[in-house]
Amino acid sequence: MAPIPEALPAIWAQAARQLPFLLLQAAAVGGILAMVGLRRRGVGTGLLLGTLGTLLALMVVEWMHLPQKPYLRSDLLFLAGLLGGWRSAAVCLAMACATRVMLGGHAQLAAAVLDMGVVTLAGTLMHPWLLRRARAGLAPKDVLAAWAVRTLAGMATLPLALWLQLAAPVAAAQNLALRTLGAAISLALIAAIFALLRREAREHEAHVQQLASARIDPLTGLPNRRGLTEYFDRLLSHDPQAAHTLVLIEVGNMTDMVLAHGHDWTDRFWRDLAPLMHEDRAGGLLQPYAPACFLFSDLTLAVVLHRVALADVESRNLVPRLHAELCDALRCRRPGPLPQLHYGVAEAGPGATASTAAALRNISLALRSDGQTVRYFRQSIAEKAQLDAQVRQLLAQWIVSREPPLHYQPKCDLRTGRVVGAEALLRAQDGQARPIAPGHVIDIAARHHLLAEFEWCTIDAVVRDIDRCRRTGLPISLAVNVSAASMGVPSFGRRVADLLHGAGVPGRQLALEITETSPVPDIDTVRHNMQQLHAMGVRLSLDDFGTGYSALSLLAKFPFSEVKVDHSMVARLDQPRMQAAVSLAHESARRYNATLIAEGIETRAQCERLRALGLEYGQGYLFSRAVPIERMLALGPVLPAGLALAA
Numbered sequence: 001m002a003p004i005p006e007a008l009p010a011i012w013a014q015a016a017r018q019l020p021f022l023l024l025q026a027a028a029v030g031g032i033l034a035m036v037g038l039r040r041r042g043v044g045t046g047l048l049l050g051t052l053g054t055l056l057a058l059m060v061v062e063w064m065h066l067p068q069k070p071y072l073r074s075d076l077l078f079l080a081g082l083l084g085g086w087r088s089a090a091v092c093l094a095m096a097c098a099t100r101v102m103l104g105g106h107a108q109l110a111a112a113v114l115d116m117g118v119v120t121l122a123g124t125l126m127h128p129w130l131l132r133r134a135r136a137g138l139a140p141k142d143v144l145a146a147w148a149v150r151t152l153a154g155m156a157t158l159p160l161a162l163w164l165q166l167a168a169p170v171a172a173a174q175n176l177a178l179r180t181l182g183a184a185i186s187l188a189l190i191a192a193i194f195a196l197l198r199r200e201a202r203e204h205e206a207h208v209q210q211l212a213s214a215r216i217d218p219l220t221g222l223p224n225r226r227g228l229t230e231y232f233d234r235l236l237s238h239d240p241q242a243a244h245t246l247v248l249i250e251v252g253n254m255t256d257m258v259l260a261h262g263h264d265w266t267d268r269f270w271r272d273l274a275p276l277m278h279e280d281r282a283g284g285l286l287q288p289y290a291p292a293c294f295l296f297s298d299l300t301l302a303v304v305l306h307r308v309a310l311a312d313v314e315s316r317n318l319v320p321r322l323h324a325e326l327c328d329a330l331r332c333r334r335p336g337p338l339p340q341l342h343y344g345v346a347e348a349g350p351g352a353t354a355s356t357a358a359a360l361r362n363i364s365l366a367l368r369s370d371g372q373t374v375r376y377f378r379q380s381i382a383e384k385a386q387l388d389a390q391v392r393q394l395l396a397q398w399i400v401s402r403e404p405p406l407h408y409q410p411k412c413d414l415r416t417g418r419v420v421g422a423e424a425l426l427r428a429q430d431g432q433a434r435p436i437a438p439g440h441v442i443d444i445a446a447r448h449h450l451l452a453e454f455e456w457c458t459i460d461a462v463v464r465d466i467d468r469c470r471r472t473g474l475p476i477s478l479a480v481n482v483s484a485a486s487m488g489v490p491s492f493g494r495r496v497a498d499l500l501h502g503a504g505v506p507g508r509q510l511a512l513e514i515t516e517t518s519p520v521p522d523i524d525t526v527r528h529n530m531q532q533l534h535a536m537g538v539r540l541s542l543d544d545f546g547t548g549y550s551a552l553s554l555l556a557k558f559p560f561s562e563v564k565v566d567h568s569m570v571a572r573l574d575q576p577r578m579q580a581a582v583s584l585a586h587e588s589a590r591r592y593n594a595t596l597i598a599e600g601i602e603t604r605a606q607c608e609r610l611r612a613l614g615l616e617y618g619q620g621y622l623f624s625r626a627v628p629i630e631r632m633l634a635l636g637p638v639l640p641a642g643l644a645l646a647a
Contacts, residue, residue, distance in 0.1 A: 029072060030192040045084030046091030049076045054099045074119045075186055078150045079193060081123025082130055089124045115157040122153035138198045147187045217295045219267040222274055228294035228302055236348060243309040243349030247319060249301045252340035260337055266298055269339065277303055282325040310347035310376065319343050319374045346377035390430055391444045399453045402460050407626035408478065410639060411597060411619045414611050417639045421477040421511065423619065424462050425626045455486045465629050466505050472633050479511035479541060487514065488525050493532030507537030511562065515543045534559040545585055555592045563589040567600020573609045583613050
């Protein structure tokens with residue numbers, strides 16, 4: 001073997017011939033890292049770089065027939081520590097050592113482990129340095145610093161290996177030549193990796209800014225409802241045992257304020273109102289609770305009060321005092337009409353309210369609960385909302401099935417007890433078999449625009465029951481309540497006529513009771529429908545006579561054949577003035593060729609008084625409660641007074 005000084009030219013020439021292979025490997029590594037990305041930590045980075053090192057080692061051993069087998073082992077180990085920290089470095093080093101033993105055996109293993117360990121340690125020690133720098137701002141000097149550490153670490157192992165006699169001088173000279181010339185490859189690879197880091201950091205920063213802008217209302221600059229949801233989620237997850245209070249501030253006279261101050265008034269108003277939660281006397285009032293403001297909607301501002309329960313907020317009269325302070329501040333700052341502020345207050349904390357969804361639902365229910373300036377959410381509101389949802393679901397089921405839960409209360413001749421008809425009454429129950437007030441069902445149906453469809457399904461069911469009564473030998477008329485709104489539906493009269501004709505039911509056996517507690521619109525559609533119904537023999541009944549809108553006017557305008565005295569009047573028949581009122585109603589009905597019927601008869605004394613006043617027909621508990629159709633058919637055509645009560 002030639003002395004080392006004489007062999008140096010050959011050693012350096014051989015190292016130069018290996019540079020293209022290293023450059024190809026660096027390009028492959030850079031391409032793979034660019035494809036899979038670098039935003040990972042710990043074991044993931046080590047596994048990726050360790051796998052790349054193993055594949056490169058297999059490639060050069062299999063296909064490159066050179067005295068040395070050059071691959072980027074040291075660069076990969078350094079990057080594993082630099083990018084992923086000690087976990088990544090440990091995984092990558094273990095894989096590199098295993099690959100070295102598998103492909104090179106145990107020859108000079110100690111020198112290889114020393115070389116790999118020093119480079120890996122250098123990268124690991126630089127990992128905190130990299131984290132401290134803003135990756136979007138990585139500069140060329142940072143590339144040079146990392147490259148210098150990588151190069152010095154690689155060079156330092158050579159004299160250390162010679163001193164420990166772990167490597168021969170010729171091998172050390174070959175490694176020195178290859179590492180010196182390969183430093184340019186290392187510089188290019190590190191520069192490429194830092195460029196990838198800088199690109200990913202900028203993309204991440206842009207993504208973060210985009211997400212942040214999605215949580216900010218652009219017109220007011222306030223965090224929006226999405227920001228509120230995420231804020232509450234973090235708050236409840238970090239401190240699940242603490243109770244917090246959410247206050248929703250709503251403008252009740254928004255239209256008036258916009259007309260007075262312009263269409264952009266809301267944006268300016270919330271932008272000015274939110275700082276008041278931290279300033280002036282209002283800010284001092286809320287300061288102990290670290291208020292955080294969010295734009296809940298165009299009409300509402302949400303304020304989160306930290307670590308204070310709803311009961312404490314209410315007992316301290318906190319929200320009414322806040323209202324007074326805000327009104328004073330607004331009065332001083334803005335001339336002209338003041339906004340009418342309303343407040344919904346709900347709690348989020350342990351138990352059933354320990355979720356953002358529950359808190360937001362409760363605060364919305366509180367705002368809708370009543371017309372007070374400050375409205376607190378209580379469990380009764382939640383129960384009512386649950387019942388409302390259940391009633392709406394029941395309405396949808398009844399409309400589809402055409403089977404509403406109807407009972408019938410017989411109408412009787414006051415002298416003989418003979419059944420002359422019956423009124424269909426809704427008898428609904430909730431999931432716990434508790435009765436639901438019919439008025440509540442009607443209110444929900446009207447609120448959700450289901451009233452006309454619901455009333456039609458009850459008419460359909462009553463017509464089918466009329467046919468059933470005829471077939472069982474009780475050819476009486478059945479009455480069903482309809483609202484004035486249904487009478488205003490075009491072609492309502494024609495639709496009823498088609499229904500009766502299809503069922504083979506005479507029109508005289510159907511009665512439609514229109515309540516007098518809501519106004520009957522005097523429009524052509526209503527007149528046409530009523531005239532059409534009257535012409536086919538359908539009985540039109542004015543229900544709850546004397547409790548609502550201009551009864552005598554309605555009798556004069558529309559062809560009612562029946563008038564019903566409300567049960568509240570019957571209950572006070574012992575009063576002379578009420579007897580006079582009933583007598584007047586009887587005379588008014590007679591003059592318009594209508595029959596007066598009394599509702600709510602419960603005692604024999606009431607029955608006798610009504611008979612003395614000239615009334616012939618009535619209904620009430622004295623004769624029978626409302627019963628299912630089967631029960632009514634079983635009662636027979638005559639009901640002695642007091643039968644139902646005795647039973």
